[in-house]
Amino acid sequence: MKITELGKYLKKEHFLPDLKGGSKTAVMEALVQPLVDGGLVKGKSLVLETLSKRETLGSTGIGRGVAVPHCRTMAVSDVHIVVGISKGGVDFAAIDKKTVHLFFLIVAPPVEGNALYLPLLGKIVEMVRDTKLRQAMVGAGDFATFIKIFQGG
Numbered sequence: 001m002k003i004t005e006l007g008k009y010l011k012k013e014h015f016l017p018d019l020k021g022g023s024k025t026a027v028m029e030a031l032v033q034p035l036v037d038g039g040l041v042k043g044k045s046l047v048l049e050t051l052s053k054r055e056t057l058g059s060t061g062i063g064r065g066v067a068v069p070h071c072r073t074m075a076v077s078d079v080h081i082v083v084g085i086s087k088g089g090v091d092f093a094a095i096d097k098k099t100v101h102l103f104f105l106i107v108a109p110p111v112e113g114n115a116l117y118l119p120l121l122g123k124i125v126e127m128v129r130d131t132k133l134r135q136a137m138v139g140a141g142d143f144a145t146f147i148k149i150f151q152g153g
């Protein structure tokens with residue numbers, strides 16, 4: 001999967017340039033809310049419960065100021081990505097013990113015909129290893145700027 005392909009799954013209404021929330025739970029709630037508002041989630045509590053269970057397996061705070069909370073759930077019928085940027089950072093129990101500023105929420109149904117869940121997750125993890133790209137994403141103040149990063153990548 002190419003970075004430009006990943007960009008196709010990013011939507012303005014799923015971009016939170018000023019993510020609020022001082023805890024892991026609050027951030028996950030804020031990230032799920034655009035999906036609820038868009039009618040893309042059948043049960044917010046089910047998604048949050050599934051995300052929380054996933055976090056008990058190990059933090060999705062992958063280090064370098066990035067977290068990729070993700071899950072498969074019956075509460076959605078398609079793959080969705082929500083991006084959030086926290087200017088102040090959030091303690092997300094990241095593996096490097098640093099605060100997280102860049103969040104990529106990925107939710108997918110238990111079975112999906114186009115098998116995008118793992119390639120999307122892998123591409124995001126690969127992408128954020130690039131320091132310049134990661135810093136550019138964190139510095140994006142609006143969706144237009146954020147998406148240009150993908151189009152230029």
